[in-house]
Amino acid sequence: MTVANESQDTLDHDPKLGHSTLSLASYLLFVRRYLVIVNPVSGQGKGLPTFREKVHPILMEAGVKVELLVTERPGHARSMVSSSNLSEIDGIITVGGDGLLYEVVNGLRCRDDSDRISNIPLGIIATGSGNGLARSVAEYSKEDADYLKNPVLSTTLAAARGKVVPVNLMEVELDGRKIYSFLSVGWGLLADIDVESEVLRAIGESRFTIWSFLRLAKLRHYKAQLSYIPCERVSRDELNGTSRTSLRERDPVFIDGEFISVYSTCQSYIGSDLIFAPKAQPGDGLIHLTYMTKDAGRASATQFLLGIDKGAHLSVSGVSYVTVKEFTIRCAGGINGTITIDGERVTGEEIKIKISPRPLHVFAL
Template sequence: MEENQGSIKAPPDVVLSDTFTLVPSDGLLLPLQLTQTELLLQVHPCGRSGPSSSRFLLADCIGCHCFKGKNQSDPGGYFTVVFYTLAEGKGSTIYRQRISKTFRAGGSQDRDQNMDTARTWTQKIKQLAKPQGQTSVLPSSPRLLVLLNPYGGTGEALHLFQKHVTPMLMEADINFTLLVTEGPNQARELVRDEDLSRWDLIVVMAGDGLMFEVINGLMERPDWMDAIKKPLAILPGGSGNALAASINHYIGHQQVMGTKLLVNCAFVLCKGQPYPLDLVSLTTSSEKRLFSFLSLAWGFISDVDIESEKYRFMGSVRFSVGTFVRLTALRTYRGRLSYVKASTSTETISDSNRPTLDNSHSELQPNVAGKELDDSLLSPLDQPVPSHWTVVPEDQFALVLAVYLSHLGADMFTAPMVKSLGEGSIHLFYATSRISRGSLLKLFLSMEKGTHLETEIPHLTHVPVTAFRIEPLHNTGIMTVDGECIPCGPIQGQIHRGLASVISIPSIT
């Protein structure tokens, strides 16, 4: 919202113009204009001190409703417009905050005529507030399936959803079905087996683990190629919240946490459209196939992630506590690491949003997730990597991390070079045992603001890749995919650009 001195000058693209009473107010009639992009209100008549006009961006508007007055003798017609504008809050943080304006149309003594005026403005505001400049693939009132993990993070996800998200969805005229999960893999089995045509959008209110379940459930379906295009949305309800933080960053919002991040993401849910989301196809030595949207970690980061579970009640602070605990007894792991640099496989990346079909093994592997999706850059795990791969000499590793989003957590700005969804690169970080504890501490303290790559950290390497292989020599240590623990062992992965679909909005910067 912007406030300006002086009366409103009629812009060239005025759609509607009239005078209304602002409710509540002193009863003065105020000029109101609707353009293609803004609602312009003259707050004070000329001659009074203070700001005389306010501008509300329709890009910030999530809903508009018209209604009759409570008093039967009141002939007025009313409409309320709800905005979530970027404003500065406590601690100088900028995040989405609710502003609503109610207007009374009373130009006639006939209530029906006044209601017609209110309806005309309501319908036009709702029409112009829809995402512009792109073809919507979602209906105007989409049907949402909301999967909520009540145990994630501090265990307040259900309360937070009811307090912050439900009112916003109601204001945006969005219908939803809420399913509170009761245990592991319930969401995975549901999206794998159910008729997905009942919903236009699947929303996950949890940490990143539940989104991992949903994506892999979709990829296990016989119709996975269609199912994985079902738009997904994230609402932060866990302790990590990497996907939510990454989308928040790509849009241009300030890095925030807690309910501020939740409200930002709920706004995106109300206003967004599907954007491509990269997935990494992972294959283990047992030939199990997994699909990852966030990261694969082995060593220090996965040790901290899993071993800090005991501090889950602390929320995201658990990772800071876990970092200091693990630094006191740093572990290293012997293994081999290989990868394909991103610059050497540009053609493969650009074409990977059109999945290659390979039906030759489909009858032999009926239960393999995404069985027809060809990992063209990978050779079988029991064979050497192709000759064009880069092979890191066998060594003791303190950490290996493959990450494909900007954030690894709400306050872990791990890959600041990632500017948008669907870039088609894996960012591989690895550190050998020669890295000092001081350097590791510096790495994680500076990661909150994404400044860890601005100064050289000895024995830490970063390289953009499109495929990788990790081979622990003793199958020891903790290995995680999207924050979920998996058996430690040889594993390899390849990125598939834009394979999935997630709700976002255009960058505001």
Template sequence: MTEISEIPSLLVKSGGKTINLTFKNDILSIVKLKNSSPNKFNNSISVEIKVLVPGKKLRLTNFIFEVITAEQAASWVELVRDAAYKNSKPNKHLKLVINPVSGKGGAEKIFNKDVKPIFDAASCTYDITRTERVNQANELMRTLDLKNYDAIICVGGDGTMYEVMNGILSREDAVDVTIPLGTIPTGNALNISLHGDSHGSDVAQSTLTIIKGVPMKIDICSVTQGDKRFFSFLTQSYGIVADCDLGTENMRWMGDIRFIIGTVQGILAGRRYEDWEILNDDLYLFYCGKTPWVSKEFIIFPCALPSDGLMDLVIIKRDGISKTKFINLLKCASTGAHINFNENRQDGYIGIDGERVPFEPFQVEVLPRLITLLSVDGNYCHVNI
């Protein structure tokens, strides 16, 4: 493997100007030279280089350059490729699971407009399954020949990833599965935890993470309820959070703002959550999770780590907080600062990764380092609190 520092610069020409190309630390630098010999390019050929240019969001840009010889350009490209993919495999073959109704119905458009050109530029190949019904991704993962792929990619919300993970972990060979999973954001909390709120909705950034990302082991929560078993990577909720999530499914077209509306409605309604078998407290909120972000607006578990073997738990007792205080706490949850905040019914909602399950007792245990995700640097995005 070639070290980055060993890569020589490459002289090219564009628009009559001589340019020096250098590659270091995954950054391509383009510098115009004032003094150079144009005669070198008398018999030059043209080459195209596709680059993700940083800005408010990454943008795929094509550059056309003239090079002195094809051999010289090919040699330079090989050195750059070795350095750029030093921690990952180039030319990945991917299995894509696209949920067309995700992202307000825009998942397919997002893939074709923003994701596909980057995959093609990176010489990635892929097979696509477009889901048409609930649980289709789960069923697909139970029987898919995984050895044909380098990664499984979900183009959808957290529900799509939930189905994929549950399908993989329900396989007979589940303990032997090591294939990494990746996500393209069309409205999901997992991607925000991987990239932070500033880049969590940047489709190009997420696509780049899939192409060049670092495998990261994460804990999975095994949830048993009666004779049923679910696998959770995100949250388990009961109380006002479950109500504002599952009780606002009819507002899904509004995006993440529905969570805020549902929470405020729950606070104003003053709904009670009593008669908990273990805690024996009058609960306002019971929320358990494994990722820092649960949506773009809320960092409920700012100290969550991907593979510490622990669940992060938030409990609010009704007799310990007023409605006004709860609203103030909700504001703090947008930055994760609520952890420093100094405050029973017969039916309702229980949510596992945002999916509704029966309103019955359930048990949760952590299964350490069970699933592999493609990440930026092997960890969730850091939360400053």
């Protein structure tokens, strides 16, 4: 692996050991090694200085040895993670946004030894423009307020501390290909806006607002079959004072129709400020699916878009919201309109999404 070794002797500073009198042998037993992958162009392009000035000093204090990879191009992180020897690595930290983590997750899951290696703890130092998973994880661990004050510090402390939570992951089958998604799978209105507004990237976040108005003015409908298996978490009994829950499936639903939007997530936040599924819980095994058919009309589509930043979109009339175990979108000859998986554009005739039986393990405070 062509990574720079940023390790440093931290014996005198290791808070886990508390003092510097332990033998080197016992110190080595405790030391953790993290592969840190920095996307230097994420967000405002400050990933590398942020890592060096704010992240690395805290990791060193915590006794973490760092192997550093600074990406040089799209796909670099994925190819390194899918082919490198990770047997000495105790965690992988991304310094960037959801796009960088998407590469790492898919790189890990396509390895021959993925059964063993994909349990490796993942950390996200939020320096991207899209940080949906970092924000969701902060919310799951009730660290929202600290995260909002200082996302880099909050996510770095989580990685340094080393405690992990299981986090939902979706397995997507797209015309026989397998892709992993930890955030969202969308088709139609929202996905169109996300991808098409790229041409206005230079103007920042307001590109979404401008493109939303354009798309609402010329509302499109796309034909397809949507099928899903509704599923909900129900409480079972009280055992030893611990309340237990289990998943209850219902009969499958099939809709052959024209859709304005189908959008799903398995986290609470799909972007730094976009709360799409307020009830999502870490590792709850549920996909939060929304859809609007043609009958919903422009007024509902507008309310839907306006409501997302407050989580009010789910109760808009004409918007169907259901928690599911899996769902499929199918259209012979190819699904029209944009499909996105964690913001990445894909095309195909059939896309099937289900919760992976193997969740991610993400550092959380």
